Amino acid sequence: MLVWTRTSRSVLVVLFVVVFGVIVVAPLAVIGLAAVAASWRGVLPGGLTGAHLAAATGGDALASALVSVQTALIASAGSVLLGGWAAFALHGSRGRIRRLADGLLHLPMAVPSVVVGLGLLVAFSHPPLLLNGTRWIVLIAHLVLVLPFSYSTVSAALERADPDIALVAACLGASPARVLLTVRLPLALPALAASAGLALALSMGELGATIMLYPPDWRTLPVGIFAQSDRGALFAASASTVVLLGLTLVGLLALNSVRTRAAER
Amino acid sequence: MSVEAVTGAAQESPAVPAGTAPAAPARGTGRRAALWALPPLIVVADFFCYPLALVVAQSFIAETGGPTLAVWADVVTSPEFGAGVARTVLIAVGAAAGCALIGTFLALVVSFAPFPGVRLVSGLVAVLPAVPGFLIVLSFTFLYGSAGALNALLGGSLDFLYTPWGVLLAEITLFTPFVMRPLVAAFGQIPRARLDVAASLGARPWRVLWQVVLPEVRPALAAATCLVLLMAANEFGIVLFIGAKDVVTLPVLVYTWGIVTFDYPAACVVAVVNVVLSLLLYGVYRWVLSGRGKRRARVDED
Numbered sequence: 001m002l003v004w005t006r007t008s009r010s011v012l013v014v015l016f017v018v019v020f021g022v023i024v025v026a027p028l029a030v031i032g033l034a035a036v037a038a039s040w041r042g043v044l045p046g047g048l049t050g051a052h053l054a055a056a057t058g059g060d061a062l063a064s065a066l067v068s069v070q071t072a073l074i075a076s077a078g079s080v081l082l083g084g085w086a087a088f089a090l091h092g093s094r095g096r097i098r099r100l101a102d103g104l105l106h107l108p109m110a111v112p113s114v115v116v117g118l119g120l121l122v123a124f125s126h127p128p129l130l131l132n133g134t135r136w137i138v139l140i141a142h143l144v145l146v147l148p149f150s151y152s153t154v155s156a157a158l159e160r161a162d163p164d165i166a167l168v169a170a171c172l173g174a175s176p177a178r179v180l181l182t183v184r185l186p187l188a189l190p191a192l193a194a195s196a197g198l199a200l201a202l203s204m205g206e207l208g209a210t211i212m213l214y215p216p217d218w219r220t221l222p223v224g225i226f227a228q229s230d231r232g233a234l235f236a237a238s239a240s241t242v243v244l245l246g247l248t249l250v251g252l253l254a255l256n257s258v259r260t261r262a263a264e265r
Numbered sequence: 266m267s268v269e270a271v272t273g274a275a276q277e278s279p280a281v282p283a284g285t286a287p288a289a290p291a292r293g294t295g296r297r298a299a300l301w302a303l304p305p306l307i308v309v310a311d312f313f314c315y316p317l318a319l320v321v322a323q324s325f326i327a328e329t330g331g332p333t334l335a336v337w338a339d340v341v342t343s344p345e346f347g348a349g350v351a352r353t354v355l356i357a358v359g360a361a362a363g364c365a366l367i368g369t370f371l372a373l374v375v376s377f378a379p380f381p382g383v384r385l386v387s388g389l390v391a392v393l394p395a396v397p398g399f400l401i402v403l404s405f406t407f408l409y410g411s412a413g414a415l416n417a418l419l420g421g422s423l424d425f426l427y428t429p430w431g432v433l434l435a436e437i438t439l440f441t442p443f444v445m446r447p448l449v450a451a452f453g454q455i456p457r458a459r460l461d462v463a464a465s466l467g468a469r470p471w472r473v474l475w476q477v478v479l480p481e482v483r484p485a486l487a488a489a490t491c492l493v494l495l496m497a498a499n500e501f502g503i504v505l506f507i508g509a510k511d512v513v514t515l516p517v518l519v520y521t522w523g524i525v526t527f528d529y530p531a532a533c534v535v536a537v538v539n540v541v542l543s544l545l546l547y548g549v550y551r552w553v554l555s556g557r558g559k560r561r562a563r564v565d566e567d
Contacts, residue, residue: 008470009378016374020368023438026391029398030404030414040407042417082305089301097299100308107314110547112499113514115536118523119316122323144313147305172386205397208501208516212524222397222502229399229506234406241400248395 008222034224034238052239061240064224067108069247071220072203075142076150079199082143084192088184091158102155104131109148119140135218141209146199153198157191189262204248283348297528317540326534330459340534345518353498356429357546360436360497365490367437368444373474375445376452387449394443397501401435409434427509435503440496444489452478484553491550499543513537 016177035052037045044255055061086105090098108116120141131137168185170176207222219243228237299306327333340346363427375383409415409426416423421550425431455478463473479486501516513521 012378014373016371016378016380020371023367023441024393026408027438027477029406030407031400034404034407040414041412043414049320081353082308084489085304087300089305090299093297093299101299101302102308104314105305108309108500110543111317111540112496112501112516112519112521112543114501114523114537115312115317115320115540118519118529118532119320119400120312120525122319122529123316140312144309145382147309151305165523174534191335201395205395207397207399207505208520211505212270212520222399225403226506229403230508235402238403238407241403249392250393 028128028246031033031238031241034235036239037235052235053242055231055236056239057244060242061168061221061224061236064219064221064240065243065247067218068204068221068244071139071142072200072251074139075146076196076199076227078143079140079146079150080154080192080196083147083152083195083199084154084188087158088180088188089153089156091201092163105151108144112257113141113145113206113208114212116144117209120209121212122195132213133215135215137213138210138215138218138220141213145206145209146202149198149202150195153195154188154191157188157194184261190259193255193259193262197252197259199228200251200255201248204244204251270462307497320533320536320540321563325531326530331497337528337534340531345513345540346535348511349513349515349518351537352512353516353539353542354431356432356436356514357494359433359499360440361494362435363492364440364444364493365486367520368441368489369448369486369538371441372445372452377478389509390442390445396439398435398439398500401438402506405431405435427507427512429512431507432504432512432514433510436497436500436506439500439503443493444486444497446480448484448490450483454479456478488554490551491546491553495543495546499539499547505557509542515542 035071038047038049166179166183205218209218211223225237225240325332402440407413409423463477502516517531518535522528
């Protein structure tokens with residue numbers, strides 16, 4: 001191994017704890033603390049209160065949270081459907097057309113979300129397809145932004161999968177449709193669940209495109225948090241962020257249980 | 266979001282070296298596959314490619330409707346634009362370097378000097394990409410803001426949050442897991458015997474690290490660093506939430522000119538420049554991922 005002596009190992013671990021603590025643990029812990037802090041002028045918050053969290057789960061904040069959840073569910077479902085579809089359709093093919101399609105499907109990953117938002121504004125602000133000012137434009141933006149990740153997750157899993165199982169099924173006389181429905185899709189279920197989770201988490205936290213596009217009646221939680229932070233309501237913003245994280249976590253855990261159950265079979 | 270949270274997807278690719286994937290069943294030609302893939306491709310073309318093309322076109326159209334280069338000339342010579350390009354590039358390079366350094370260190374300790382609680386660390390690192398960037402800024406306000414915990418502790422007036430350093434630190438915090446996770450995976454694939462042999466031949470730990478361990482993970486580190494470069498160049502939430510007047514990057518400039526001042530053509534020019542920069546970085550990332558990864562795999566087979 002690389003580290004031989006007890007001292008050097010302890011030094012390394014202490015250094016690790018400090019760096020990891022400052023970089024990863026502190027920001028998460030502080031958001032949690034700020035969400036329940038009555039005030040914060042010293043090193044530690046002065047007194048705890050549940051008022052911010054209560055406010056973040058009612059009224060306007062609750063409406064924003066519901067909008068975010070709906071947006072994320074729709075975007076995630078759409079992207080798993082379309083991304084999974086593309087991954088299955090392109091799986092096993094080679095050559096220039098495949099590379100082109102692959103590149104096209106990955107492309108939105110490389111473009112800043114703000115630019116995706118600006119593009120949708122420029123393209124759909126006038127007839128024939130007037131989407132600006134409706135919630136559809138937000139849903140489309142989220143779908144476009146998370147689709148590459150869903151596609152990429154499912155596609156990578158298909159590349160790794162054992163091709164023999166589907167081949168055996170086909171040799172035993174199963175039609176391509178039957179192989180797809182009874183063999184390849186069930187085998188890919190863990191990857192589909194993983195891609196749904198990824199899309200859900202990305203959509204819940206999306207800010208760049210949404211802030212360019214959102215109509216007044218479809219304001220997502222991150223946009224609401226920006227409004228709070230912008231007017232200096234930092235405790236309220238922290239509480240809303242904790243709600244956002246909690247909702248994301250619930251979704252991820254639910255999808256994770258689907259994944260483990262599918263993997264066990 | 267932008268590419269704010271490229272998680273599993275992007276990280277799984279290095280684990281699958283191109284060319285070593287099992288041969289998939291021959292399912293018709295590429296053309297038939299592309300035909301089946303048409304529905305999702307049409308969605309991408311309609312709602313991504315077409316709007317992007319319009320953004321490019323809009324940047325060349327005058328208010329009277331004729332073609333013009335005037336908008337470009339105006340924007341490119343404006344001081345905000347120049348400062349924005351410089352800030353974007355500097356912050357991205359700084360964030361990539363910082364993440365590469367810190368991520369490598371963290372991954373090294375997790376892989377080669379594991380301690381009780383290392384599973385908890387991996388769990389936290391796995392969840393972190395689901396965290397939106399603005400969370401980091403909010404917590405930094407409480408930690409490092411002028412009335413924050415650190416200033417209360419030091420009794421001084423440390424005020425770096427609303428400078429480029431604040432953005433840099435926030436982005437390093439956000440993106441370090443994207444270096445750490447693939448590196449932990451890559452370190453795990455190095456046979457321990459190889460390290461022991463090097464050590465038993467008399468190489469000091471530093472030399473083993475430099476000459477055996479790091480060369481082995483160089484492709485993974487290069488790919489992860491490129492990815493951070495791309496994500497940092499596209500980062501929006503952190504810069505917006507920090508909201509310092511003199512820390513404006515290209516994505517924030519697109520937002521400010523497009524939404525706050527409603528100057529669509531100017532915003533489109535900035536967007537085009539930003540997209541070109543991002544695609545360049547993305548091209549390098551894909552090239553590192555495939556080309557160098559492939560070469561590495563071939564060397565291993567020899």
